[in-house]
Amino acid sequence: xxxxxxxxxxxxxxxxxxxxxxxxxxxxxxxxxxxxxxxxxxxxxxxxxxxxxxxxxxxxxxxxxxxxxxxxxxxxxxxxxxxxxxxxxxxxxxxxxxxxxxxxxxxxxxxxxxxxxxxxxxxxxxxxxxxxxxxxxxxxxxxxxxxxxxxxxxxxxxxxxxxxxxxxxxxxxxxxxxxxxxxxxxxxxxx
Numbered sequence: 368x369x370x371x372x373x374x375x376x377x378x379x380x381x382x383x384x385x386x387x388x389x390x391x392x393x394x395x396x397x398x399x400x401x402x403x404x405x406x407x408x409x410x411x412x413x414x415x416x417x418x419x420x421x422x423x424x425x426x427x428x429x430x431x432x433x434x435x436x437x438x439x440x441x442x443x444x445x446x447x448x449x450x451x452x453x454x455x456x457x458x459x460x461x462x463x464x465x466x467x468x469x470x471x472x473x474x475x476x477x478x479x480x481x482x483x484x485x486x487x488x489x490x491x492x493x494x495x496x497x498x499x500x501x502x503x504x505x506x507x508x509x510x511x512x513x514x515x516x517x518x519x520x521x522x523x524x525x526x527x528x529x530x531x532x533x534x535x536x537x538x539x540x541x542x543x544x545x546x547x548x549x550x551x552x553x554x555x556x557x558x
Contacts, residue, residue: 485520
């Protein structure tokens with residue numbers, strides 16, 4: 368058997384100077400602060416991750432139940448319609464008043480949900496962002512003004528869902544010419 372030489376014992380440590388002890392103490396304090404800050408950083412990171420997950424869950428729930436309040440406001444409308452269908456022998460006037468009441472409930476529910484009617488009055492200026500011109504007729508009224516409302520439009524919180532369909536005025540043609548004719552449009556070709 369070979370004897371392996373055992374490591375020689377470390378030379379006896381010389382008493383550390385006061386300066387070395389101060390540096391060791393400062394190093395230990397700095398390392399302790401670093402560990403404390405690292406722990407705080409890890410806790411903050413975990414808190415941020417938890418907040419992110421809670422926010423995602425809240426958004427998912429909001430998407431899932433977004434129309435809950437709107438649906439609740441429509442339930443009385445459904446109740447009224449079902450009650451109208453169950454009534455037997457109701458006269459035309461009774462049926463009409465029931466339908467008017469149901470329509471009033473529906474409009475109130477739509478207004479609470481932020482849905483607004485777009486119903487321009489005759490003479491109002493045509494707005495291509497809120498109105499759709501279905502017909503343009505010759506009229507003594509101001510050109511590009513609404514003459515008649517054909518179908519109401521609706522907006523949801525200022526966003527147009529469906530434009531109002533309207534008839535608009537166009538300038539009266541002077542003379543008996545064909546308003547659709549293209550005569551005289553190509554003056555350069557000499558036709």
